[in-house]
Structures are given as structure tokens and as C-alpha cells.
Amino acid sequence: xxxxxxxxxxxxxxxxxxxxxxxxxxxxxxxxxxxxxxxxxxxxxxxxxxxxxxxxxxxxxxxxxxxxxxxxxxxxxxxxxxxxxxxxxxxxxxxxxxxxxxxxxxxxxxxxxxxxxxxxxxxxxxxxxxxxxxxxxxxxxxxxxxxxxxxxxxxxxxxxxxxxxxxxxxxxxxxxxxxxxxxxxxxxxxxxxxxxxxxxxxxxxxxxxxxxxxxxxxxxxxxxxxxxxxxxxxxxxxxxxxxxxxxxxxxxxxxxxxxxxxxxxxxxxxxxxxxxxxxxxxxxxxxxxxxxxxxxxxxxxxxxxxxxxxxxxxxxxxxxxxxxxxxxxxxxxxxxxxxxx
Amino acid sequence: xxxxxxxxxxxxxxxxxxxxxxxxxxxxxxxxxxxxxxxxxxxxxxxxxxxxxxxxxxxxxxxxxxxxxxxxxxxxxxxxxxxxxxxxxxxxxxxxxxxxxxxxxxxxxxxxxxxxxxxxxxxxxxxxxxxxxxxxxxxxxxxxxxxxxxxxxxxxxxxxxxxxxxxxxxxxxxxxxxxxxxxxxxxxxxxxxxxxxxxxxxxxxxxxxxxxxxxxxxxxxxxxxxxxxxxxxxxxxxxxxxxxxxxxxxxxxxxxxxxxxxxxxxxxxxxxxxxxxxxxxxxxxxxxxxxxxxxxxxxxxxxxxxxxxxxxxxxxxxxxxxxxxxxxxxxxxxxxxxxxx
DNA sequence: ATGAAAGCGCTAACAG
DNA sequence: CTGTTAGCGCTTTCAT
Numbered sequence: 001x002x003x004x005x006x007x008x009x010x011x012x013x014x015x016x017x018x019x020x021x022x023x024x025x026x027x028x029x030x031x032x033x034x035x036x037x038x039x040x041x042x043x044x045x046x047x048x049x050x051x052x053x054x055x056x057x058x059x060x061x062x063x064x065x066x067x068x069x070x071x072x073x074x075x076x077x078x079x080x081x082x083x084x085x086x087x088x089x090x091x092x093x094x095x096x097x098x099x100x101x102x103x104x105x106x107x108x109x110x111x112x113x114x115x116x117x118x119x120x121x122x123x124x125x126x127x128x129x130x131x132x133x134x135x136x137x138x139x140x141x142x143x144x145x146x147x148x149x150x151x152x153x154x155x156x157x158x159x160x161x162x163x164x165x166x167x168x169x170x171x172x173x174x175x176x177x178x179x180x181x182x183x184x185x186x187x188x189x190x191x192x193x194x195x196x197x198x199x200x201x202x203x204x205x206x207x208x209x210x211x212x213x214x215x216x217x218x219x220x221x222x223x224x225x226x227x228x229x230x231x232x233x234x235x236x237x238x239x240x241x242x243x244x245x246x247x248x249x250x251x252x253x254x255x256x257x258x259x260x261x262x263x264x265x266x267x268x269x270x271x272x273x274x275x276x277x278x279x280x281x282x283x284x285x286x287x288x289x290x291x292x293x294x295x296x297x298x299x300x301x302x303x304x305x306x307x308x309x310x311x312x313x314x315x316x317x318x319x320x321x322x323x324x325x326x327x328x329x330x331x332x333x334x335x336x337x338x339x340x341x
Numbered sequence: 342x343x344x345x346x347x348x349x350x351x352x353x354x355x356x357x358x359x360x361x362x363x364x365x366x367x368x369x370x371x372x373x374x375x376x377x378x379x380x381x382x383x384x385x386x387x388x389x390x391x392x393x394x395x396x397x398x399x400x401x402x403x404x405x406x407x408x409x410x411x412x413x414x415x416x417x418x419x420x421x422x423x424x425x426x427x428x429x430x431x432x433x434x435x436x437x438x439x440x441x442x443x444x445x446x447x448x449x450x451x452x453x454x455x456x457x458x459x460x461x462x463x464x465x466x467x468x469x470x471x472x473x474x475x476x477x478x479x480x481x482x483x484x485x486x487x488x489x490x491x492x493x494x495x496x497x498x499x500x501x502x503x504x505x506x507x508x509x510x511x512x513x514x515x516x517x518x519x520x521x522x523x524x525x526x527x528x529x530x531x532x533x534x535x536x537x538x539x540x541x542x543x544x545x546x547x548x549x550x551x552x553x554x555x556x557x558x559x560x561x562x563x564x565x566x567x568x569x570x571x572x573x574x575x576x577x578x579x580x581x582x583x584x585x586x587x588x589x590x591x592x593x594x595x596x597x598x599x600x601x602x603x604x605x606x607x608x609x610x611x612x613x614x615x616x617x618x619x620x621x622x623x624x625x626x627x628x629x630x631x632x633x634x635x636x637x638x639x640x641x642x643x644x645x646x647x648x649x650x651x652x653x654x655x656x657x658x659x660x661x662x663x664x665x666x667x668x669x670x671x672x673x674x675x676x677x678x679x680x681x682x
Numbered sequence: 683a684t685g686a687a688a689g690c691g692c693t694a695a696c697a698g
Numbered sequence: 699c700t701g702t703t704a705g706c707g708c709t710t711t712c713a714t
Contacts, residue, residue, distance in 0.1 A: 014707060025685040030709065038683055057465040057489070061411065062707035064402045065690050072445070080434060083629070086427035093421060093448045102467070104413070104445045107434045124398040125691090126443070148398070234633060262633045269635070288424070292575060292603045294610070294635055355691060366701040371693065379699055403691035406706045466707095685714080690707105697702080 013056045022050035033058055069128055073315060076106040076118040076132040083258070083287035084304075085133070088154070091308035092131060099316045101128070112136045119145045129315035138199055150318030154311045156202030163326045164314040168302040168333045170202050174209030175216075176335050177254055177282050177300050182217045186252035186280055189214075189221075192240060192264060193256035194228040203256060210254060224248055229260070237263025238270075245271050251279055252341065258283035258290045261297045265340065280341030295339035307331040354397045363391035374399055410469055414656060417447040417459040417473040424599070424628035425645075426474070429495070432649035433472060440657045442469070453477045460486045470656035479540055491659030495652045497543035504667045505655040509643040509674045511543050515550030516557075517676050518595055518623050518641050523558045527593035527621055530555075530562075533581060533605055534597035535569040544597060551595060565589055570601070578604025579611075586612050592620055593682065599624035599631045602638045606681065621682030636680035648672040 015033075019026045024043060031039050032047040039047075050056070064070050075092050077085045089105070096103045104127060108114035115137045118130060129150040134142065142153070143162050152164040181189050191210050193203045207226065214221035227244055229236040237260035244250060245267065253268075255261040261283030265275055273279050275295050283290050286301030310329045356374075360367045365384060372380050373388040380388075391397070405411050416433050418426045430446070437444050445468055449455035456478045459471060470491040475483065483494070484503050493505040522530050532551050534544045548567065555562035568585055570577040578601035585591060586608065594609075596602040602624030606616055614620050616636050624631050627642030651670045 015709095016707080026708080027686085027710080028684060031684085034709095040683070043684085055487075057463060059406075059466045059707050060464050061402060061405045061466040062690090063709075065400075065406050065692090065707080066709045068690075070402065075446075079431060080421070081424070081427045081431040081629075083422070083424070083427070086422045086424070086430075089427075089430075089446070090420060090422040090448065093446045094450070102445055102447075104443050105416075105430070105434045106443075107431065109435070122398060123401050125400045125402040146396075259633070266635065288422075288630070289633055292600070292630055292634070294607065356693095357691080367692080368694085368701060369699090372700085375693095381699075384700085400691050403706090404693075406691080406708090407693045409706075683714100686712090688709105688711085690709090692706090693704105695702105695704085698700085 013054045015056070015058070018047065018050045018054055018056045021054055022047045064125070068125075069319075070125060071101055072127040073101045073103050073312075074106050074118070074127040074130045074132075075103050076108055076115075076130060076134075078108050078110045078133065078135045080105065080107055083289055084285040087287065087304050088133070088308060091305045092312065095305075095308055095312050099312055101312075101316075106130075108135070110135050116141075116145065119147045119151065121149075124148065128319045131311045131315060136199060150315050152311045152314040152318070154307060156200055156205070161326050161328075164318065164328075165326065166307055166310045166314065166329045166331060168307070169330050170205035171209040171212065173300050173302075173333045173335075174206035174254065175213045176209075176333075177284075178210045178213035179217060180335055180337075181252045181254065181280055181282065181341065182213060182219055184280070187219055188225065188248070188250045189219075189252040189254060190225040190227055190241075190244060190248075190250045192227045192229070192237060192253050192260050194226065195232060195236075195256075196228065196230055206256065222248075225250060232257070232259070234259055234263040234266070237261075238267040239263075241267035242271070245273070253279060253281050255281065255283050258285050258287045258293075258297060258299055260284075261299070261340065262289060262293060265293070265295070265297070276339065276341045282335075282341045286336050290336070290338065293340075298338045298341040299336050301334045301336045303332045303334070354395045356397070356399070359388065359391045359395055359397045362395055363388045405466070409466075410660075411466060412442055413445055413468040414442045414653075415445045415447050415459070415468040415471045415473075417449055417456075417471060417475075419449050419451045419474065419476050421446065421448060424630055425626040428628065428645050429474070429649060432646045433653065436646075436649055436653050440653055442653075442657075447471075449476070451476050457482075457486065460488050460492065462490075465489065469660045472652045472656060477540060491656050493652045493655040493659070495648060497541055497546070502667050502669075505659065505669075506667065507648055507651045507655065507670045507672060509648070510671050511546035512550040512553065514641050514643070514674045514676075515547035515595065516554045517550075517674075518625075519551045519554035520558060521676055521678075522593045522595065522621055522623065522682065523554060523560055525621070528560055529566065529589070529591045530560075530593040530595060531566040531568055531582075531585060531589075531591045533568045533570070533578060533594050533601050535567065536573060536577075536597075537569065537571055547597065563589075566591060573598070573600070575600055575604040575607070578602075579608040580604075582608035583612070586614070594620060594622050596622065596624050599626050599628045599634075599638060599640055601625075602640070602681070603630060603634060606634070606636070606638070617680065617682045623676075623682045627677050631677070631679065634681075639679045639682040640677050642675045642677045644673045644675070 019029045133155040227240045241264045253264045283297040283299040286299040290297035290299040360370045474496040568581045570581050582605045594605045624638040624640040627640040631638035631640040
């Protein structure tokens with residue numbers, strides 16, 4: 001009874017209490033808790049009974065202190081409510097437990113400070129590894145910051161060779177989408193992808209694929225059809241399209257995001273153009289928006305689950321001791337054909 | 342030098358190392374780390390220099406073991422990629438740090454086992470509190486399970502009086518939306534809200550509001566217009582509407598989710614009806630889908646940020662020692678008018 | 683196969 | 699205002 005008095009916190013049954021109750025040593029209780037095979041059935045039963053009776057639940061923090069592992073991964077994303085990132089988060093949250101991890105969410109809100117904090121945290125021992133989709137930091141910055149925890153980058157913003165990285169093949173994806181448009185007879189394809197101040201190189205790659213497809217199929221890629229948005233909003237995308245429609249003839253648009261496709265469709269429809277008869281529209285990311293829009297949007301579909309799986313695999317390997325070079329993995333992509341193109 | 346040898350783990354600089362380096366006691370280092378005011382400036386500087394020089398970062402796990410607090414909250418949701426939950430998660434992830442917490446994601450995927458695990462975990466000390474949006478467990482079950490950690494329920498599935506709970510006023514919200522339809526002249530309003538096997542009572546409440554509005558405005562609420570879906574898909578919603586359109590005259594639909602509104606619009610449009618001229622459609626949750634759909638969908642908008650803030654406040658109070666009765670808080674809602682109704 | 687004891691790194695109570 | 703020290707609850711050699 002004496003030992004019961006001092007404690008006010010709940011869950012105060014300790015390993016040692018179970019040991020006392022079952023009249024065995026702590027080690028034996030620990031063995032039972034961990035399903036260690038070499039325990040006499042009789043003892044095991046006695047210990048299990050004590051555990052149940054007392055309602056013992058191991059204290060994770062104490063375990064962590066001694067093992068040095070937290071069993072946690074940080075997932076650092078700009079905004080969880082953006083459909084693409086929400087999808088990614090779902091997959092990560094769903095797959096991480098298979099590798100024995102829980103996931104703590106770190107939302108950077110596209111802020112540089114928050115992104116920096118992801119990499120070099122002021123504290124230690126929060127997580128065993130980090131899966132990070134940067135939007136602000138450049139490759140050099142990421143490579144330069146000293147980090148104390150295994151890190152894998154996801155997405156297309158930066159690729160320091162020293163850091164593990166998972167992405168899709170942006171060149172090939174853009175080439176595929178553009179080729180689809182071109183081979184179905186489109187000749188004036190706009191590229192709605194540039195955004196002012198975008199530090200990522202994803203767009204350069206996609207533009208490269210866009211041009212490659214034109215070259216391969218023998219269609220001139222008019223530079224006037226490479227469109228720039230002022231920001232990432234539906235409105236900015238719509239505005240960019242409005243502007244070009246007034247002065248250029250276009251019959252297709254390849255967008256960097258499904259959201260932009262929404263804006264494009266809106267502007268095109270407002271201009272009296274019909275989708276896809278007059279203008280085909282292709283989005284990017286294959287989010288629910290694309291699926292549910294009317295018309296449903298044809299979209300470049302990164303395999304997000306695979307992206308998540310590969311990223312998780314890489315951090316897990318690092319956590320498990322892999323010390324080698326930074327690895328760069330490519331997740332597959334497809335073009336999901338829907339009504340808009 | 343001797344102490345450097347044994348350690349292989351990174352981040353192995355300990356508080357005691359800093360103390361030795363700065364030639365002060367551990368207590369003083371601790372005081373500096375915690376920004377404790379009563380430290381002589383000279384000492385503070387010396388300690389800070391040692392911290393920087395050595396790259397010391399406090400070990401959270403050890404701190405937790407002694408303080409008994411993890412500074413973590415679990416957010417348990419069915420699926421993070423559903424727009425409503427993605428929105429909620431964003432707000433929780435954004436607001437939690439203000440109260441000093443990080444957020445661990447727990448995805449239940451609508452599985453009973455996962456929901457049960459949320460409440461009575463086999464382990465202890467992972468998080469200080471839980472914010473939980475159940476979809477499977479009933480009130481009784483939740484109330485019955487012994488739990489060792491402060492819990493607050495969010496949403497509408499269950500309301501054991503013993504448990505803190507945050508929700509919107511479903512009756513009032515449905516009444517508002519229905520009244521909007523009725524006062525703008527609609528007379529045959531369908532309620533697209535029942536789903537087979539839905540354990541939540543949210544719909545009963547909404548139906549109650551739906552009927553109340555009819556009664557108040559003096560319009561007969563035809564029971565034949567209360568529609569049931571076989572599941573939560575766009576297709577099921579579309580199917581329910583197709584069926585009713587064949588045999589009943591309707592001029593408005595109040596949907597339980599924006600997704601259902603998408604399905605309704607699809608079916609209505611396919612039937613040659615125009616939105617909102619022939620049929621008005623109102624969705625629920627005010628997700629991005631509603632904003633970006635064409636036509637944009639008028640939607641019942643729970644104040645998700647407030648929902649998150651209230652929930653966080655409640656767990657935080659419990660964690661801070663509040664022991665009283667279960668509290669039930671109502672977050673505000675509005676009706677966001679868009680093109681569909 | 684089981685028991686005893688030494689820490690993991692930090693905080694806080696208690697002295698000084 | 700600063701230093702000493704005893705744990706937090708668990709894992710894990712090391713004996714037995």
C-alpha cells in the first residue's frame with residue numbers, strides 16, 4: 001500500500017509492480033511483455049495474469065530512453081489540406097505502421113523557417129527519421145544544414161546528391177501527357193506551369209518533357225504558350241488562360257496541378273470554349289478534384305502510394321544503420337484519362 | 342576524449358557534457374536551456390557558448406520520462422485524404438503548437454478495431470491526450486471503455502455525457518439550409534443523407550432540422566424524399582437521385598456531404614435538369630470540392646477551425662488537471678452560398 | 683531460463 | 699543563485 005500513496009499520475013502500474021505481484025523478476029516480466037520465447041509456460045501465464053489483473057501498460061517513454069528509438073517518423077508537408085499532400089499523408093500514415101512507426105505531422109505552411117526547423121530541430125529524440133517535402137528550401141540549403149536524424153526528401157523541389165530522395169520522372173511524365181495531346185491531333189498546346197518565385201526545378205523538367213514531346217512528334221512548341229501564374233490559386237490559373245485565349249489560338253492545356261486545370265476549365269468555359277472539343281485540359285497529381293470535377297479531368301498521376309512506400313523504405317534503412325550515399329528513387333506515374341482530354 | 346569513444350549514436354552530447362565544458366553544474370545548464378531568469382549573465386553566456394560549441398540538443402525522451410508529459414496529442418481520424426478531415430487535420434496541426442503540442446496522426450480507416458485502439462492503447466505515455474472523431478463506435482462503447490488519457494470527441498457520431506465533445510448544432514444547421522431552400526421558393530426538397538449502416542446520430546438530427554424547417558415554413562415534408570444511399574460514394578449518391586427523379590418531382594436536394602452533392606449534380610445534369618434553375622443542391626462540410634465544382638456548391642459550413650480550437654482547448658484543460666464533468670461545446674456553422682443553390 | 687543491478691539523460695527537490 | 703543527488707520506468711548485460 002505504501003507505494004500506492006505517492007503516485008497521482010494514472011497508469012502508474014510499473015513493471016516492477018507486475019514482477020512483485022507475479023513473484024518473478026523484472027526480467028521475466030519484460031520477457032513476457034516482449035513475447036520472448038524462452039519463458040516457462042507456467043511463468044508466462046502467471047505473469048500475464050498479473051499484467052491483466054493490474055492493468056499494466058508499459059511506459060513507452062522509459063523504453064525509449066533506454067533503447068534510444070522512438071518508433072516515430074515526422075512527415076513534413078506544406079499544407080495537409082491540399083489534396084495532393086492529404087493523399088500522400090494518408091499513404092504514409094497507412095504504411096508507416098507496417099514498418100513499426102507512428103507518424104507525427106509537421107506542417108511547414110510553406111514557411112522557410114518551418115522548413116529549416118524540420119531539418120535541424122533544436123531538440124533531439126522526437127523522431128527516428130523525417131520524410132520531408134520541401135517547397136521553399138533549395139538543394140544547397142538542405143545539403144548544407146547539419147542534420148542529426150535520417151532524412152528523405154519527397155517530391156521535386158530539391159535533390160542534393162547527399163540526401164535520399166524519392167520523386168517521379170517529371171520529364172517523362174510531361175512528355176507522356178504532351179504526346180497524348182499531340183498524337184490525338186492537338187497542335188497548339190499551352191503549358192500552364194510557371195509560377196512566379198517557385199524555387200523548385202520540377203517545372204523546368206516538365207517543360208523539358210513538354211518540348212521533347214513536341215520535338216519527337218514534329219510539332220513546333222510555341223514559346224508564347226508557356227504560361228505563367230502569379231500564384232497557386234485557381235484564379236491565377238484562370239487569369240493566365242483568359243489572357244492567352246484573347247491573343248493566341250490554343251487547343252490544349254497541360255497544367256502543373258489539378259487546381260490549375262480547374263482554373264483553366266473555368267476560364268475556357270467562360271470564353272465559350274468547350275472541353276474537350278475545343279480545348280483539351282490535362283491536370284497533374286490525380287487528386288479527387290480531377291475525379292469529381294465536371295468534366296472529369298485527365299490527369300498525370302504520380303503513384304503516391306509508391307512514393308510513400310519508397311520514402312518510408314529509405315528512412316527505415318537509414319534508421320536501421322545504412323550509411324551509404326544518397327539514393328534517388330523514381331516512383332511510377334501514369335496518365336489517367338478522363339473527360340477533359 | 343575518453344567519453345567520446347563509447348558512443349556511436351549521434352546527438353550524444355549530454356547535459357552533463359555541457360556542464361563540464363562550461364564548468365558549471367547541470368542545474369545551471371538546465372536553467373539556461375529552459376530560459377530560467379535567475380542566472381548570472383556571465384554564466385548564461387558561458388553555458389550558451391558551450392551549448393553552441395558542442396552542438397548540444399536536449400534529449401526529449403529523457404525529459405519526458407521525468408516530467409511525465411510528452412507534449413504530444415493524438416489526432417484520430419478515419420481517413421486523412423477526405424477533404425473534411427484533411428481540413429480538420431490542418432487546423433489541429435496548425436493550432437496545437439500554440440498550446441505546446443505536436444500532433445501524432447492515428448488513422449482509423451473506419452475500422453472498429455482501430456477506433457477501439459485509439460481509446461485504450463496497449464501502451465502508455467505516447468501522448469498526453471487524444472482528439473478523436475469516431476465513425477464506428479457508439480456512445481455507449483466509448484463511455485464504457487476505460488481510458489487512461491484525456492479524450493475529446495469531435496464530430497457527431499457519439500456523445501457520452503461523461504466525455505468532452507465538440508460538434509456543430511446539426512439540427513440548426515439543417516434547419517437553416519432547408520429554410521434557405523424553402524424561402525427561396527423550393528417546395529419539393531429531397532434529403533440525401535441516410536446511409537445504410539451509419540451508426541451516427543448526426544443524420545437523425547439533421548433530418549429533424551430538415552423537418553422543423555418545413556413545419557415552420559408550412560411546407561409538407563414528403564417522406565418519399567428522404568433518400569438513402571448504399572454507401573458513401575459519389576456513385577451511390579447519384580444512383581439515389583436517379584431513382585427518385587424517375588418517380589418523384591423534386592426541386593432541391595440537401596446533401597449530407599459535398600461528395601453527395603457532386604453525385605446529385607451529376608445525376609441531375611444527366612437527367613437533363615439544370616442546376617440551380619430546375620433543382621437547387623446544397624452540400625455539407627464546405628470542402629474544396631464545393632468551392633471548385635462547376636457549378637460551385639452551396640454548402641453548410643461547420644467552422645472547422647473553431648471545432649479544432651475548442652477540441653484542443655478541452656484536451657488541454659484536461660491535461661492540465663481539470664477533472665470535472667464531460668463538457669459539450671457547439672462550434673458555429675454558416676451556410677456558404679454559391680451557384681448551386 | 684531466470685534474477686540482480688547498472689544505467690539511458692534529464693529534472694527537481696534539497697542543500698548550501 | 700548555484701551545486702548535488704535521487705530517481706522517472708525500462709532494458710540489458712552479467713551472473714546463476
